[in-house]
Amino acid sequence: MSVGVVVILFNPNVEHVRSLIDAFCAPDWNVILVDNSPSPQQALLTTDVTYLHYPSNIGIAHAQNVGLKVLFNEGSDYAFLLDQDSLFSPDIAVELVRQFQDLEQRSPIAAIGPSIYCQFSECVDQGVLQKGKQVSEKLKTVKQIIASGMLISKRAFERVGEKENELFIDGVDHEWCWRARAKGMVIYQSLSACMPHRQGDDRVKICGVTFKQGAPIRLYYQFRNVLILARRHYVPLYWKLRHVCAIPLRYLVNRYCFEQGKTRGAFMWAGLKDGLKRKTGPIEHALIPKSSVKKSDT
Numbered sequence: 001m002s003v004g005v006v007v008i009l010f011n012p013n014v015e016h017v018r019s020l021i022d023a024f025c026a027p028d029w030n031v032i033l034v035d036n037s038p039s040p041q042q043a044l045l046t047t048d049v050t051y052l053h054y055p056s057n058i059g060i061a062h063a064q065n066v067g068l069k070v071l072f073n074e075g076s077d078y079a080f081l082l083d084q085d086s087l088f089s090p091d092i093a094v095e096l097v098r099q100f101q102d103l104e105q106r107s108p109i110a111a112i113g114p115s116i117y118c119q120f121s122e123c124v125d126q127g128v129l130q131k132g133k134q135v136s137e138k139l140k141t142v143k144q145i146i147a148s149g150m151l152i153s154k155r156a157f158e159r160v161g162e163k164e165n166e167l168f169i170d171g172v173d174h175e176w177c178w179r180a181r182a183k184g185m186v187i188y189q190s191l192s193a194c195m196p197h198r199q200g201d202d203r204v205k206i207c208g209v210t211f212k213q214g215a216p217i218r219l220y221y222q223f224r225n226v227l228i229l230a231r232r233h234y235v236p237l238y239w240k241l242r243h244v245c246a247i248p249l250r251y252l253v254n255r256y257c258f259e260q261g262k263t264r265g266a267f268m269w270a271g272l273k274d275g276l277k278r279k280t281g282p283i284e285h286a287l288i289p290k291s292s293v294k295k296s297d298t
Helices: 014-023 060-073 090-103 154-160 172-182 216-229 237-245 247-256 261-276
Strands: 003-009 029-035 050-053 078-083 109-118 133-136 139-142 150-153 186-197 202-206 209-213
Touching: 003 014, 003 060, 003 090, 014 029, 029 060, 050 060, 060 078, 060 154, 060 172, 078 090, 078 154, 090 109, 090 150, 090 186, 109 154, 109 172, 150 154, 154 172, 172 186, 216 237, 216 247, 216 261, 237 247, 247 261
Parallel strands: 003 029, 003 078, 029 050, 109 186
Antiparallel strands: 078 150, 109 150, 133 139, 139 186, 202 209
């Protein structure tokens, strides 16, 4: 059995990525770094890993596909997907691999991921509308999991297909899970393996409601991809209703309550227009205000 690890980078904290590499330096792990940063990370160019650099930024989905295909073509049977800031350890990985191998003997498993300990709320994320169905003391089935910490097998990747490049970034992990379920496969979340994680740059509470605050440019992809995915039959109805109905409120909060409101508004309008036109892929550079691009934006 061979297990690989794919880490997607964009102007990362090199020290943290180096700590991930060091943690998975044993021969049992094959580490692939796929870097979308404009400039190569010289400090990560070591013999310990395979480093693939795409300075034009090919997006999260394409980068994940590249890393997964390299691992599977080189003989790995399983692969983890990680973000550049994932707080992931070999102990978590070993538990997930063990559970995956046990499940695939009796279930059409597509993927498994750890429980997520939200570093903003300082508690384990239970889901808002969909909490999943507990099937054992250590496992539950869910409709989707995030990419960070996701474990998939070569067999599942071949059956479900690649991540959708045209979505570019937001919704990529959920779409793949929903597509897997439409093919009769099952998504699991471990209750015995838990990973700390931060989604977005911050959390802001307004009138008692907590909102995620991220880079303005991400709003383009979030608004556009909601409209694109909401048209698909295999996307859960609860997700469509929740995210489409939230568009007006999210627009008002981002436009008038957060910093860089004007820039945020421009990205949201561009995303809505392109979503209605079914336009996919990376955002057109003409739509990006020069002052809005930060190192964590794409």
